[in-house]
Amino acid sequence: xxxxxxxxxxxxxxxxxxxxxxxxxxxxxxxxxxxxxxxxxxxxxxxxxxxxxxxxxxxxxxxxxxxxxxxxxxxxxxxxxxxxxxxxxxxxxxxxxxxxxxxxxxxxxxxxxxxxxxxxxxxxxxxxxxx
Numbered sequence: 855x856x857x858x859x860x861x862x863x864x865x866x867x868x869x870x871x872x873x874x875x876x877x878x879x880x881x882x883x884x885x886x887x888x889x890x891x892x893x894x895x896x897x898x899x900x901x902x903x904x905x906x907x908x909x910x911x912x913x914x915x916x917x918x919x920x921x922x923x924x925x926x927x928x929x930x931x932x933x934x935x936x937x938x939x940x941x942x943x944x945x946x947x948x949x950x951x952x953x954x955x956x957x958x959x960x961x962x963x964x965x966x967x968x969x970x971x972x973x974x975x976x977x978x979x980x981x982x983x984x985x
Contacts, residue, residue: 858902864965865894874968880976882923888976889916892945892969899952907948914941915973922980938977946970 865871870891873884880888893912899905908914918938925931949970953963 860959860962863895863898863902864962865891865898868894870894874965874972879979880972885919885923885976886916888969888972889919892973895966895969896948896952899955903952903955905948905951908944911941911944915945919976919980922977935981942970942974942977945973 868891869884869887873880873888874891889912892915896905896907900907914937918934918941921930921934922938925934949966953966956962956966
């Protein structure tokens with residue numbers, strides 16, 4: 855069994871760690887860091903373990919958040935909401951699967967669950983709570 859550094863696994867030095875840990879609402883300027891942080895967490899987990907991630911998932915998330923932040927045209931917003939909701943559901947499942955590697959570490963499990971939760975919070979802000 856490999857000894858895993860929780861500090862490394864949770865990418866504590868990344869700005870997204872602070873954003874995820876905080877209860878302060880996420881700003882538009884912070885979402886790129888949080889999305890990058892999510893990607894880094896999944897990549898780091900894969901360094902030690904194995905989890906399947908759709909190849910373009912993070913690109914889809916970035917594009918969906920950007921579209922919602924910059925557009926208010928219904929023909930763009932409504933389909934983007936569906937894509938974002940579906941992709942965030944997939945991301946939540948991935949992080950839930952990641953928690954299974956730590957059945958006895960409540961901190962890591964809660965932290966992993968918090969990442970998609972924070973992204974969903976921001977999505978709710980962009981959509982006025984309609985996700």
